[in-house]
């Protein structure tokens with residue numbers, strides 16, 4: 001994830017000290033972008049204004065727990081704009097992230113192409129039917145955290161012999177396709193609509209946990225932090241080879 005520059009580091013420090021002028025600077029710098037994104041997603045100006053205001057209120061409330069390791073404007077790329085992609089996009093926008101979302105039909109249908117989402121995202125969620133994983137752009141995802149929501153569904157994806165004979169897992173296939181990305185399996189065992197309705201604040205009784213798997217510890221720590229922001233605890237199932245359990 002890209003670190004903040006000097007000016008942004010100072011702004012973050014002032015925000016953490018609850019400097020009101022810093023908050024106004026933050027709103028001035030980011031409100032156009034946040035509003036534009038929310039409007040594109042909701043298609044309604046009044047609702048988009050409300051959501052934008054709410055985003056900044058939430059940012060101000062949560063700024064004390066911002067770790068300052070990434071830019072304030074961390075971008076989440078979504079390759080796939082279906083059930084899961086849409087819900088993750090909503091969660092990300094509500095939590096103050098920028099989002100570039102794509103489907104297979106390109107910018108006329110949505111905000112960007114898969115290539116745009118892959119290039120723009122600091123974290124990229126691949127949420128397409130598994131049969132299409134080879135179409136995911138490789139080079140722009142080099143070194144990035146890639147969250148893989150894909151499940152194997154032979155009726156939809158056709159038979160994949162290495163999965164049928166249990167010699168590999170779905171996320172290992174994606175990792176092989178994206179050799180230098182840090183693939184973390186996640187969001188696989190939650191019904192899409194529950195993503196925006198089942199989240200609860202940290203520490204809540206019976207808070208729902210989502211299982212992840214991955215070979216890179218730091219990437220898993222980032223995804224764990226991200227899921228916590230979205231309202232979920234995390235259970236680590238181990239490396240990608242254990243991902244079939246999820």
Ligand SMILES: NC(=O)c1ccc[n+]([C@@H]2O[C@H](COP(=O)([O-])OP(=O)(O)OC[C@H]3O[C@@H](n4cnc5c(N)ncnc54)[C@H](OP(=O)(O)O)[C@@H]3O)[C@@H](O)[C@H]2O)c1
Nearest residue numbers: 080081082083084103104105127128135150151188191192
């Ligand atoms: N639905 C759930 O509750 C759920 C839960 C857990 C896991 N999953 C898994 O998550 C994955 C996505 O599920 P979903 O239900 O969100 O699927 P979905 O509703 O069918 O949406 C798939 C999305 O991927 C896009 N897409 C397909 N090929 C693409 C490509 N080459 N480049 C860019 N975008 C592409 C599609 O765009 P077009 O419309 O243009 O084709 C569509 O926006 C699947 O592997 C599924 O098994 C789903």
